[in-house]
Protein backbone atom coordinates (compact mmCIF):
# COMPACT_ATOMS: atom_id res chain seq x y z
CA UNK A 1 0.00 0.00 0.00
CA UNK A 2 2.74 2.44 0.85
CA UNK A 3 4.58 4.53 -1.73
CA UNK A 4 6.10 8.01 -1.61
CA UNK A 5 2.72 9.72 -1.36
CA UNK A 6 0.74 7.09 0.54
CA UNK A 7 1.49 6.56 4.19
CA UNK A 8 -0.21 4.02 6.44
CA UNK A 9 -0.67 5.56 9.87
CA UNK A 10 -1.63 2.23 11.34
CA UNK A 11 -1.04 -1.19 9.70
CA UNK A 12 -4.11 -2.85 8.22
CA UNK A 13 -5.45 -6.27 9.18
CA UNK A 14 -2.94 -7.91 6.80
CA UNK A 15 -3.80 -11.40 5.64
CA UNK A 16 -6.66 -11.99 8.09
CA UNK A 17 -9.01 -14.72 6.84
CA UNK A 18 -12.03 -13.42 4.91
CA UNK A 19 -15.38 -14.02 6.64
CA UNK A 20 -17.69 -16.47 4.83
CA UNK A 21 -20.51 -13.96 4.24
CA UNK A 22 -18.96 -10.58 3.54
CA UNK A 23 -20.79 -7.45 4.71
CA UNK A 24 -20.26 -4.43 2.46
CA UNK A 25 -17.11 -2.63 3.63
CA UNK A 26 -17.09 1.13 3.97
CA UNK A 27 -14.21 3.61 3.71
CA UNK A 28 -14.27 7.37 4.21
CA UNK A 29 -12.19 9.75 2.09
CA UNK A 30 -11.54 13.11 3.78
CA UNK A 31 -10.33 15.87 1.44
CA UNK A 32 -8.28 18.15 3.69
CA UNK A 33 -5.93 19.80 1.22
CA UNK A 34 -7.63 23.22 1.03
CA UNK A 35 -5.94 26.39 2.29
CA UNK A 36 -9.13 27.81 3.81
CA UNK A 37 -8.43 31.41 2.81
CA UNK A 38 -11.92 32.57 3.90
CA UNK A 39 -10.95 31.69 7.47
CA UNK A 40 -8.19 34.31 7.38
CA UNK A 41 -4.40 33.91 7.40
CA UNK A 42 -2.77 30.95 9.17
CA UNK A 43 -2.30 27.20 8.88
CA UNK A 44 -4.29 25.16 6.31
CA UNK A 45 -7.90 25.05 7.51
CA UNK A 46 -7.91 21.35 8.44
CA UNK A 47 -4.97 21.88 10.78
CA UNK A 48 -6.58 24.75 12.74
CA UNK A 49 -7.43 23.83 16.31
CA UNK A 50 -10.93 23.55 17.75
CA UNK A 51 -10.74 23.45 21.53
CA UNK A 52 -7.07 22.47 21.23
CA UNK A 53 -7.56 19.60 18.76
CA UNK A 54 -6.99 20.03 14.99
CA UNK A 55 -10.19 20.19 12.94
CA UNK A 56 -8.96 17.26 10.85
CA UNK A 57 -8.63 15.03 13.93
CA UNK A 58 -12.24 15.86 14.86
CA UNK A 59 -13.30 14.96 11.30
CA UNK A 60 -11.40 11.63 11.31
CA UNK A 61 -12.91 10.77 14.70
CA UNK A 62 -16.38 11.64 13.38
CA UNK A 63 -15.95 9.07 10.58
CA UNK A 64 -14.28 6.48 12.80
CA UNK A 65 -17.16 6.82 15.28
CA UNK A 66 -19.25 4.77 12.86
CA UNK A 67 -18.63 1.06 13.45
CA UNK A 68 -19.25 0.51 9.74
CA UNK A 69 -16.21 2.58 8.69
CA UNK A 70 -13.10 0.36 8.60
CA UNK A 71 -10.74 2.72 6.75
CA UNK A 72 -10.26 6.51 6.64
CA UNK A 73 -8.18 8.01 3.80
CA UNK A 74 -7.03 11.54 4.60
CA UNK A 75 -6.04 13.71 1.64
CA UNK A 76 -3.43 16.13 2.96
CA UNK A 77 -2.09 19.41 1.54
CA UNK A 78 0.50 18.47 -1.13
CA UNK A 79 3.35 19.82 1.02
CA UNK A 80 1.87 18.64 4.32
CA UNK A 81 1.43 14.85 4.18
CA UNK A 82 4.24 14.17 6.69
CA UNK A 83 2.84 16.74 9.13
CA UNK A 84 -0.66 15.28 8.85
CA UNK A 85 0.64 11.76 9.38
CA UNK A 86 2.43 12.85 12.59
CA UNK A 87 -0.66 14.67 13.78
CA UNK A 88 -2.86 11.60 13.35
CA UNK A 89 -0.32 9.35 15.07
CA UNK A 90 -0.25 11.77 18.02
CA UNK A 91 -4.02 11.76 18.57
CA UNK A 92 -6.03 8.78 19.78
CA UNK A 93 -8.25 7.13 17.17
CA UNK A 94 -10.35 3.96 17.51
CA UNK A 95 -8.22 0.78 17.19
CA UNK A 96 -10.64 -0.81 14.72
CA UNK A 97 -10.14 1.91 12.09
CA UNK A 98 -7.20 1.97 9.64
CA UNK A 99 -5.97 5.38 8.51
CA UNK A 100 -4.04 6.27 5.33
CA UNK A 101 -2.62 9.66 4.37
CA UNK A 102 -2.16 10.68 0.71
CA UNK A 103 -1.17 13.98 -0.90
CA UNK A 104 -3.93 16.15 -2.39
CA UNK A 105 -4.25 18.24 -5.52
CA UNK A 106 -5.04 21.76 -6.70
CA UNK A 107 -8.84 21.39 -6.48
CA UNK A 108 -11.21 19.54 -4.18
CA UNK A 109 -12.24 17.28 -7.08
CA UNK A 110 -8.61 16.35 -7.74
CA UNK A 111 -7.99 15.72 -4.03
CA UNK A 112 -10.99 13.38 -3.79
CA UNK A 113 -9.81 11.54 -6.91
CA UNK A 114 -6.37 11.01 -5.35
CA UNK A 115 -8.08 9.66 -2.22
CA UNK A 116 -10.17 7.24 -4.28
CA UNK A 117 -7.03 6.00 -6.04
CA UNK A 118 -5.65 4.93 -2.64
CA UNK A 119 -8.62 2.70 -1.73
CA UNK A 120 -7.74 -0.99 -1.47
CA UNK A 121 -9.84 -3.74 -3.07
CA UNK A 122 -12.75 -4.99 -0.96
CA UNK A 123 -14.25 -1.56 -0.22
CA UNK A 124 -17.82 -1.39 -1.56
CA UNK A 125 -19.16 1.86 -0.08
CA UNK A 126 -17.27 5.17 -0.05
CA UNK A 127 -18.07 8.21 2.04
CA UNK A 128 -16.58 11.54 1.02
CA UNK A 129 -16.42 13.91 3.97
CA UNK A 130 -15.05 17.45 4.15
CA UNK A 131 -12.44 17.99 6.86
CA UNK A 132 -14.18 21.34 7.20
CA UNK A 133 -17.26 19.59 8.74
CA UNK A 134 -15.58 18.28 11.89
CA UNK A 135 -18.65 17.87 14.09
CA UNK A 136 -21.03 15.71 12.04
CA UNK A 137 -22.82 13.34 14.48
CA UNK A 138 -22.41 9.58 14.07
CA UNK A 139 -26.16 9.09 13.51
CA UNK A 140 -25.90 11.19 10.35
CA UNK A 141 -22.91 9.13 9.13
CA UNK A 142 -24.74 5.87 9.84
CA UNK A 143 -27.90 7.16 8.13
CA UNK A 144 -25.97 7.82 4.92
CA UNK A 145 -24.27 4.40 4.98
CA UNK A 146 -27.58 2.64 5.62
CA UNK A 147 -29.22 4.33 2.61
CA UNK A 148 -26.34 3.20 0.34
CA UNK A 149 -26.58 -0.33 1.77
CA UNK A 150 -30.30 -0.23 0.99
CA UNK A 151 -29.46 0.29 -2.69
CA UNK A 152 -29.11 4.02 -3.40
CA UNK A 153 -25.96 4.65 -5.50
CA UNK A 154 -25.50 8.19 -4.14
CA UNK A 155 -26.75 9.60 -0.83
CA UNK A 156 -26.44 13.14 0.47
CA UNK A 157 -27.35 14.50 3.93
CA UNK A 158 -29.25 17.76 3.58
CA UNK A 159 -31.31 20.34 5.46
CA UNK A 160 -34.03 22.72 4.29
CA UNK A 161 -32.67 26.22 3.68
CA UNK A 162 -33.75 28.92 6.12
CA UNK A 163 -32.69 31.96 4.06
CA UNK A 164 -34.48 32.91 0.86
CA UNK A 165 -31.96 32.37 -1.97
CA UNK A 166 -31.50 34.74 -4.94
CA UNK A 167 -29.82 33.81 -8.20
CA UNK A 168 -27.64 36.60 -9.62
CA UNK A 169 -26.36 37.30 -13.11
CA UNK A 170 -22.85 36.06 -13.92
CA UNK A 171 -20.31 38.86 -13.42
CA UNK A 172 -18.79 38.37 -16.89
CA UNK A 173 -18.62 35.80 -19.70
CA UNK A 174 -15.91 33.74 -17.98
CA UNK A 175 -16.65 34.67 -14.37
CA UNK A 176 -18.62 32.41 -12.01
CA UNK A 177 -21.70 33.92 -10.32
CA UNK A 178 -20.81 35.67 -7.07
CA UNK A 179 -17.34 36.68 -8.19
CA UNK A 180 -18.15 40.41 -8.50
CA UNK A 181 -16.04 42.74 -6.35
CA UNK A 182 -17.43 42.83 -2.79
CA UNK A 183 -20.00 45.59 -2.34
CA UNK A 184 -20.86 45.88 -6.04
CA UNK A 185 -24.68 45.73 -6.51
CA UNK A 186 -25.57 42.50 -8.33
CA UNK A 187 -28.64 42.13 -10.58
CA UNK A 188 -31.05 39.39 -9.42
CA UNK A 189 -32.22 37.04 -12.16
CA UNK A 190 -34.42 34.63 -10.17
CA UNK A 191 -35.80 33.66 -6.76
CA UNK A 192 -36.07 29.85 -6.57
CA UNK A 193 -38.94 28.41 -4.50
CA UNK A 194 -37.35 28.01 -1.06
CA UNK A 195 -39.56 25.04 -0.17
CA UNK A 196 -37.81 23.01 -2.88
CA UNK A 197 -34.24 23.95 -1.94
CA UNK A 198 -31.93 21.94 0.32
CA UNK A 199 -28.50 22.81 1.69
CA UNK A 200 -26.28 19.75 1.30
CA UNK A 201 -23.66 18.48 3.69
CA UNK A 202 -21.17 15.66 3.98
CA UNK A 203 -20.45 12.78 4.35
CA UNK A 204 -21.91 11.98 0.95
CA UNK A 205 -22.12 8.20 0.47
CA UNK A 206 -21.68 6.22 -2.73
CA UNK A 207 -21.59 2.82 -4.23
CA UNK A 208 -17.84 2.73 -4.98
CA UNK A 209 -18.14 1.81 -8.66
CA UNK A 210 -20.63 4.62 -9.31
CA UNK A 211 -18.38 7.22 -7.67
CA UNK A 212 -15.35 6.03 -9.64
CA UNK A 213 -17.32 6.26 -12.89
CA UNK A 214 -18.46 9.78 -11.96
CA UNK A 215 -14.89 10.93 -11.33
CA UNK A 216 -13.62 9.27 -14.51
CA UNK A 217 -16.29 11.07 -16.54
CA UNK A 218 -15.68 14.43 -14.83
CA UNK A 219 -13.79 17.20 -16.55
CA UNK A 220 -11.03 18.67 -14.39
CA UNK A 221 -11.85 22.25 -13.45
CA UNK A 222 -15.52 22.11 -14.46
CA UNK A 223 -16.52 23.69 -11.16
CA UNK A 224 -18.18 20.71 -9.44
CA UNK A 225 -18.38 21.57 -5.73
CA UNK A 226 -19.57 18.18 -4.53
CA UNK A 227 -19.25 14.55 -5.54
CA UNK A 228 -22.98 13.91 -5.81
CA UNK A 229 -23.05 16.58 -8.53
CA UNK A 230 -20.70 14.43 -10.60
CA UNK A 231 -23.00 11.42 -10.16
CA UNK A 232 -26.00 13.54 -11.25
CA UNK A 233 -24.11 14.33 -14.47
CA UNK A 234 -23.91 10.58 -15.15
CA UNK A 235 -27.71 10.52 -15.02
CA UNK A 236 -27.69 8.27 -11.94
CA UNK A 237 -30.16 8.92 -9.12
CA UNK A 238 -29.02 10.89 -6.07
CA UNK A 239 -31.15 10.89 -2.92
CA UNK A 240 -31.17 13.10 0.16
CA UNK A 241 -31.42 11.91 3.76
CA UNK A 242 -31.76 14.16 6.82
CA UNK A 243 -28.61 16.13 7.62
CA UNK A 244 -27.81 17.72 10.99
CA UNK A 245 -27.25 21.30 12.07
CA UNK A 246 -23.96 20.28 13.73
CA UNK A 247 -22.62 19.09 10.36
CA UNK A 248 -22.13 22.72 9.28
CA UNK A 249 -19.00 23.68 7.32
CA UNK A 250 -16.36 25.73 9.12
CA UNK A 251 -15.66 28.39 6.51
CA UNK A 252 -15.53 31.81 8.15
CA UNK A 253 -14.11 33.01 11.52
CA UNK A 254 -17.59 33.01 13.14
CA UNK A 255 -17.94 29.29 12.31
CA UNK A 256 -14.93 28.59 14.58
CA UNK A 257 -16.77 30.26 17.47
CA UNK A 258 -19.88 28.17 16.77
CA UNK A 259 -17.85 24.94 16.50
CA UNK A 260 -16.17 25.57 19.86
CA UNK A 261 -19.59 26.30 21.42
CA UNK A 262 -20.93 22.97 20.07
CA UNK A 263 -17.92 21.12 21.55
CA UNK A 264 -18.39 22.88 24.91
CA UNK A 265 -22.09 21.89 24.93
CA UNK A 266 -21.21 18.27 24.13
CA UNK A 267 -18.66 18.18 26.94
CA UNK A 268 -21.16 19.64 29.39
CA UNK A 269 -23.87 17.19 28.27
CA UNK A 270 -22.01 13.91 28.08
CA UNK A 271 -18.33 14.42 28.81
CA UNK A 272 -17.45 13.91 25.10
Ligand code: C5P
Nearest residue numbers: 031032033034106107108111130131132
Ligand atom coordinates in the same frame (compact mmCIF):
# COMPACT_ATOMS: atom_id res chain seq x y z
O1 C5P B 1 -13.04 25.14 -0.07
P1 C5P B 1 -14.10 24.27 0.52
O2 C5P B 1 -14.49 24.71 1.90
O3 C5P B 1 -15.26 24.00 -0.36
O4 C5P B 1 -13.36 22.86 0.72
C1 C5P B 1 -14.08 21.71 1.08
C2 C5P B 1 -13.10 20.61 1.47
O5 C5P B 1 -12.27 20.28 0.35
C3 C5P B 1 -12.17 21.03 2.62
O6 C5P B 1 -12.13 19.98 3.57
C4 C5P B 1 -10.84 21.26 1.92
O7 C5P B 1 -9.72 20.98 2.74
C5 C5P B 1 -10.91 20.28 0.74
N1 C5P B 1 -10.04 20.65 -0.39
C6 C5P B 1 -9.06 19.75 -0.83
N2 C5P B 1 -8.22 20.07 -1.87
C7 C5P B 1 -8.30 21.29 -2.45
C8 C5P B 1 -9.31 22.23 -2.04
C9 C5P B 1 -10.18 21.87 -1.00
O8 C5P B 1 -8.94 18.65 -0.27
N3 C5P B 1 -7.43 21.59 -3.41
